[in-house]
Amino acid sequence: MRKFILVVLLIGILLAVDVNCQKRRKRVRHERRKEAPVVPFLEQPADSETETETDVFQLLEKDEAAENARADLEAKLKALEEAEGVEQNEIDNLEEPQEDPCATKRCGPGRECIQTAQGRARCVCMKACPDEDDNRRRVCSNYNETWSSDCEVYRSRCLCDEGSDDCTNPINKHLHIDYYGECREMPSCSEEEMGDFPRRMRDWLFNVMRELADRRELSPHFFQLERQAETSSNESSRATVAAVWKWCDLDGHPHDRVVSRHELFPIRAPLMAMEHCIAPFLDECDVDNDHRITLKEWGHCLQLPTDELEEKCDDVRNANENYAATAGDEEV
Structure with a gap:
């Protein structure tokens, strides 16, 4: 809005200056014709010549002042545009970033949160588990199978529970961890x-x-x-x-x-x-x-x-x- 007002003001001033300059030129020409005697150009008095030159210099000075005023307004307009650009950048920086829908979404073991095309949070089976080289991370399942990590157990159960093509064994839908460490022979529990x-x-x-x-x-x-x-x-x-x-x-x-x-x-x-x-x-x-x-x-x-x-x-x-x-x- 401020930019629009300044542009309108600048146009108005320039039009007013041009109109005034034209009026002054007409008035000077009219007064010269009215006051100066009608004599051949070569016989025109010297003081009339001096007066004409003075009027021309005054017009030039006023035109120069108008140009300076226009240049000053253009400089102010440019400064205003730059200030508005800085202000807009500051407003953009202050705007809150769009909240991640997964930030408050809780997914179960073996699952991870993704953002859908509609911007909603959805829990899906993990694409992959971190590689585990530490044997202490191994776990034994309820089917007496040793897995490299608990993540692999949970992910496998998720894939089978969702009916994914990556499900290696349908019974893994009920897979869970029995205990930590590699599977070993457990003593039987007596009656x-x-x-x-x-x-x-x-x-x-x-x-x-x-x-x-x-x-x-x-x-x-x-x-x-x-x-x-x-x-x-x-x-x-x-x-x-x-x-x-x-x-x-x-x-x-x-x-x-x-x-x-x-x-x-x-x-x-x-x-x-x-x-x-x-x-x-x-x-x-x-x-x-x-x-x-x-x-x-x-x-x-x-x-x-x-x-x-x-x-x-x-x-x-x-x-x-x-x-x-x-x-x-x-x-x-």
Whole structure:
């Protein structure tokens, strides 16, 4: 807008200067004809000649002034254009970059986020996993196969789950990590060991829960339940609280109220080297063999009264969200 106003102003001034110059020239010629005597050119007085030269010089000076004014306006216009260019560059630099839709998109193991042609975020199977030369990165699958890394396991399962042509074996749709390290011969779990394992598992779960409560790493809801169970003489109550807490903890993304086989990884893989009965125990928890463990199945394999199991995962998550919001307000 400022540029447009200056251009209009410049044109107006130039037109006014030209009109004034033309008027002055006509007036001078008219006055010369009116005042000067009609004599032959050779007999014209010397002072008339001097007056004519003076009028011409005055016209030249005024024309020069007009040219200077025009040049000055052109210089100001150029300076304004340069200033507007700098200002626009600064505005462009201040503009927020377009947000990456994948910045807040969460993809599961073996998947990566890509931006579609419509600018949306989409999770797809990873094109490739990083090369691993370290043998310590190797893992053993539930099919007793050694893989070079956990990434390869997750990617292979993703490809088969999506029905990709790159799926090497359809059964890999249910592939998951059994334990870290190369596959090795595991001692068999005896019938006697298997019979006592649910009790040992219940005790271990409550001990883990108690340790997290002591370190203030439990949600406020389960912290209160753990402290109540701590003083209770009812052993079943303590085991039930720990069983529900762990089942909710294992039900990751998505929160679908079932624990899949691969969601059992956090307790299966670390315990395999020390507890050789953990694998058959967890396999028995999946009674209908659909690769998903419900809360009822979880309580049954831990030998707990299923009527005492109450699914409180939403309460737990709401408590976590409220706790995080309160902590954030206190920090502010």
